[in-house]
Amino acid sequence: MIVATATCTLTPASPATAPAPTTPQKLNGADVFVECLIRQGTDLIFAYPGGCSMPIHQALTYRAADIRTILPRHEQGGAFAAQGVSRTTDKVGVCMGTSGPGATNLVTAIADAKMDSIPLIAISAQVHTHLIGSDAFQETPMVEICRAITKHHYLITKTSDIPRVIKEAFHIARTGRPGPVLIDIPKDIQMNWIDGKRVDGSSWTDDGQPWVVDYDPAMNLPGYHPEVRRVHPNQIRAILKMIGESKKPLFYAGGGIIQSDASEEFQKFARKTGIPVATTLMGIGCFPADDDQSLHMLGMHGTAYSNFAIDDADLLIALGVRFDDRVTGKLSEFAKHGKVIHVDVDPSEIHKNRIAQIAVVANVKEVLQGLNAMIEDSDIPKIDAWWTKVNEWRDKYPLQVRDSGDFIIPQYAISELWRQTIDQDPFVNVGVGQHQMWAAQFYKFRNARRWLSSSGLGTMGFGLPAAMGVQAAHPGRLVIDIDGDGCMLMNVQELATLKCENLPVKILLLNNQHLGMVVQWEDRFHAKNRAHTYLGPVDHPEATGAGAGPHYEETYPNFVQVAKGFGLGAAQVRSKQEFPAALKAMLDYDGPYLLDVICPYQEQVLPMIPGGKTIKDIILDPLP
């Protein structure tokens, strides 16, 4: 007999749109599963059905008033959309695919969430328990596949485990260092009736008794204690002392500040100390990028002045960061004149890439609250001379938008987008490539959780589905996808979801007809040898790097036709003079819209510190 503490009062509601089922609905595992999601605050799920997940889809229709089910057009799209929810709300995004290919289609986005510490519940349906291990139709061992790319993973083997597993999964996903949790649920576990009977009438409970559902069961996570990592006042004092004694300090501010919702505390502390702030790609938005105290982004494509400052700093205050190689370049040379204070919630990040003189394993928000509470005037460093030097670098090496005549270069397009939209505090999603880096450089974010980028895994195709999820979670808000032409094709099917689910995302497609970021590396490091980086027909001269290419007569594919085919509004623009009005037309459009912006492919993202290199190797000038 299963011990119960609360009785189940769940009554299937009538589906919002479909006619009521003709037979009375008995509750089964799938109904309980959906109720558990709702009790975790889930009001949106991105789910693509198939044989093994049908019971949960059926159950979702009965609860349509409480949970909106969005049908993405590919499971990867659904999983990135769920990330869009997690990255911009206090909810954990939820996605689902059926067994086999539906499940494996989730994998890239799960790995992506792990790298960026994004809480995510990924549900995969599984074949019947008695078939597991038999190479049954559409069977894949999802727990094994996802073991290294999830924070935790479950295969549910008893229907009565559903409430505990879901409670634990959400707890693990959102606490400590957040991350994705996989729940693999076999079809028979979904179909078992809560009266203790399987669909064939046999018993699934030990003694054939009904199961009284406890929706708040005890968790069983003996090895998981994120809550014990607390900061001690002595550590706070030590940090303040080191800051007070520094002459050339710098904040190295990362995604941990955003994940722990600590931007307010960070800004307060940063302003009190007056120390320059540089952010990682993941940290964008934790401090206003157009503020004088901001040195903007650091690392491979960060500002030259932030990288010069790191190189010269005598103290790096590293908050919620992981010393990623795209930030450090050659590790032995990175910030080698500086001491390091490193605060991170994950002990495995401490001393991983860089030894810290002060290391604190704790929630960044708690540490910042402690710092704000304990800081005294004597802890504020005297750094006027440091600022003079930093400002010299800033004046000498600003981010530049060169004069491009009537060509639209991406740096200009993004700056103009910023000018026309920043007052609406929009959510901006990006793909991966040059357009992503230019968006990071030229869209000067003022708030946290507005910038969505696949940063750690660098997954092309992230932007469109992420934007779709953000729009679903924030109806009425401006949601933008700045995308590349390569990335757009990776999840282009989600244009259908935008249209069919009334998600009015605005897509600024920076179309250079190339895999621009790879082209940039070809041009810099491979003697301009074009190796499968042209996105048009192979008999075009551009395929071998020969064409002039800035203004194609005919671009491929015809994105305007593609978007219109999916029912979006769309236009192409090639002239800089016409760009502001074309952009405004998109922003004013009632519904999803794609603006196909034809850009020259020769443009390079600068500055650039080549991978594994140092500040001495920084590239500041375009190729002749």
Ligand SMILES: Cc1ncc(C[n+]2csc(CCOP(=O)(O)OP(=O)(O)O)c2C)c(N)n1
């Ligand atoms: C799924 C995936 N495949 C390959 C890559 C390698 N890659 C990184 S950027 C890039 C080019 C992206 O092209 P596009 O979307 O057109 O953006 P652009 O660089 O031209 O702005 C490629 C191929 C990747 N990051 N992700």
Ligand SMILES: [Mg+2]
């Ligand atoms: Mg491109």
